Amino acid sequence: MLQLLFHSNRLLDxxxxxxxxxxxxxxxxxxxxxTEFVERYLxxxxxxxxxxxxxxxxxxxxxxxxxxxxxxxxxxxxHYLFSNPENAERLSVWKPIGDYVKRLLAGDERQGYWSxxxxxxxxxxxxxxxxxxxxxxxxxxxxxxxxxxxGIEYHMWLYYLPRFAGLLENGYDSDGSGIxxxxxxxxxAARLLYELFGFxxxxxxxxxxxxxxxxxxxxxxxxxxxxxxPHSAAIALGETLAIVMASERIDDGxxxxxxxxxxxxxxxxxxxxxxxxVTEAILRGGENKFSAPHLDRLADRFIRIxxxxxxxxxxxxxxxxxxxxxxxxxxxxxxPF
Numbered sequence: 001m002l003q004l005l006f007h008s009n010r011l012l013d014x015x016x017x018x019x020x021x022x023x024x025x026x027x028x029x030x031x032x033x034x035t036e037f038v039e040r041y042l043x044x045x046x047x048x049x050x051x052x053x054x055x056x057x058x059x060x061x062x063x064x065x066x067x068x069x070x071x072x073x074x075x076x077x078x079h080y081l082f083s084n085p086e087n088a089e090r091l092s093v094w095k096p097i098g099d100y101v102k103r104l105l106a107g108d109e110r111q112g113y114w115s116x117x118x119x120x121x122x123x124x125x126x127x128x129x130x131x132x133x134x135x136x137x138x139x140x141x142x143x144x145x146x147x148x149x150x151g152i153e154y155h156m157w158l159y160y161l162p163r164f165a166g167l168l169e170n171g172y173d174s175d176g177s178g179i180x181x182x183x184x185x186x187x188x189a190a191r192l193l194y195e196l197f198g199f200x201x202x203x204x205x206x207x208x209x210x211x212x213x214x215x216x217x218x219x220x221x222x223x224x225x226x227x228x229x230p231h232s233a234a235i236a237l238g239e240t241l242a243i244v245m246a247s248e249r250i251d252d253g254x255x256x257x258x259x260x261x262x263x264x265x266x267x268x269x270x271x272x273x274x275x276x277x278v279t280e281a282i283l284r285g286g287e288n289k290f291s292a293p294h295l296d297r298l299a300d301r302f303i304r305i306x307x308x309x310x311x312x313x314x315x316x317x318x319x320x321x322x323x324x325x326x327x328x329x330x331x332x333x334x335x336p337f
Contacts, residue, residue, distance in 0.1 A: 027080065056077055066209040068149045082142055085147040088143050101133055118171070119176065121186075140156075141203075151214060205268045219277065263313060280319075
């Protein structure tokens with residue numbers, strides 16, 4: 001009977017449309033087939049902007065100091081998954097949400113969505129809770145901060161966000177009629193990229209908010225691999241920044257804004273070891289070795305920021321200069337700035 005319940009498309013339609021929290025009851029069953037059911041269930045919920053998932057996300061933005069969000073019991077799905085985030089880990093809930101967004105941004109799901117993203121962002125604040133990409137990123141934010149608060153030593157697949165960024169870059173187009181290319185965020189896609197950088201930066205800087213002695217504060221042995229959330233977020237932030245800065249589609253002002261947001265993570269971290277780790281992640285740009293073109297782009301962007309901010313980030317400037325001097329390049333040599 002359970003297998004019939006888990007695999008019935010008609011029942012899934014009824015659950016999502018009429019009895020969404022019955023899906024939570026089925027998710028609680030630690031039996032064969034429950035994970036596959038949850039994957040189908042969450043996929044349908046994130047694909048349906050009027051679903052219970054969107055309603056719960058819209059009502060779950062109250063922070064829980066110092067890390068995470070309050071999870072009121074009335075939000076039955078989010079409360080079940082994240083008040084004990086081992087439930088989310090067991091069910092791999094990042095997969096249906098992340099995979100749907102990847103298909104959506106690749107153009108395989110909703111007709112006309114990219115026309116929407118490349119339109120004017122004027123109503124973004126009002127529309128964001130019904131936007132599938134923003135809602136998915138907020139779902140990840142609740143999941144990741146809850147995992148960090150409970151000391152889970154796993155990245156919870158936050159590495160989906162660089163994939164989102166790559167797809168947003170690939171579809172970015174601000175040449176449409178009525179778009180102000182000089183605006184801070186010319187399009188909804190530009191604003192989503194800004195929100196994405198904000199989430200990655202906040203997951204990186206939560207390092208300072210973790211309690212002393214937390215295993216999530218232990219520094220990894222390697223700079224190209226991290227399992228705990230803050231270090232994994234730093235690697236993802238560096239990779240995402242590299243994607244954006246190499247773009248020929250994204251507007252120059254948007255790239256500068258995103259660069260400045262990423263570097264804010266270095267300024268906001270007080271631990272010298274973690275500051276160095278984040279600096280290294282940004283200089284590497286998600287690669288195992290340093291790339292001369294990427295370092296040159298970082299230098300070009302750094303000299304554009306405010307002189308006071310440059311002074312506040314002297315250690316980053318020193319590290320960037322050192323890598324510029326040490327990294328081989330074909331012919332022309334860039335002088336340290």
